[in-house]
Amino acid sequence: MGQRRKTGDGTRLPVVSRRTVVGATIVPLMGPARGAAPVRAASIPARCASWLALDQEIDRLGRRASALETALVAQYPYFKLTKGQISALPEGREMDAISAECDRLYEVRDKALVVLSKLKPHTVQDATAMLSIGFRLNYCQDGEAWPFVREAHAFLTKAHCPDCGAAYAPVEPLPV
Template sequence: MEITRLCNRWSELEVQAVKQFDYFNLTDAQISALPMGPEMDAVDAECRRLGDVCEEALEPLGKLTPRTIEDATAMLAIAYRLLRLQEDTPWPFVNKAWTFLSRAHCPGCGAAYAPKSLPVSAQ
């Protein structure tokens, strides 16, 4: 959520820069020299840092392989919460969990627990 907040702030600053300057024809150095440049640089740096923190935190999850329905469900619950906050393709651990569920069948009726592919809205 902090990345989203920062991206919104970046957008506000960029709109100001477009209105006041020839923003899209400026170099990175010229943008940094604008009155809003230092804040834009700070927002960019913090977004990159937070992105790295997120990726590092998710790395161990990417190495997990579900062995039970509960494992797969827990992985998908984590992924769902994270994907709701951003528009991105599913991480490998989401695909692994979905693959597991699509191959697993109910012992009572034999139906698959999940379709063969992720729903379009999650892909």
């Protein structure tokens, strides 16, 4: 960083050290500066939508890997090939890349799910988004949907419509 640019009037800009540049890039990761407005976290519906999009991307990749495997079965004695022979084929290389990407996405998805399961809904939209995660877990995976359903139910039994004041999910005794 020895060179400095000249400004329009002939003076030179001050030298900026590498330590200053590196330090400035880390500040946003540490959080807001004192007195600055805190950075808002993404809303629950946005987080849930991102998780669902990630889950759908994993499904899409799985369908692509399945199509490649079906093509390999039709063209080659697939079940007699070794893993190295399969990887040497163009379809095999793509399948390996898909497998590596899915492994990475599974890890991201599972970490995000742990964070999402600890959130508490504050609006009907939050509760609905959490129910959509619970539905996806219950319908498509062996995941634990109960934390999402429990939190959404807890919110909906206490929440009221802002317009008419009626309870969203009134607690009523079961008919006998």
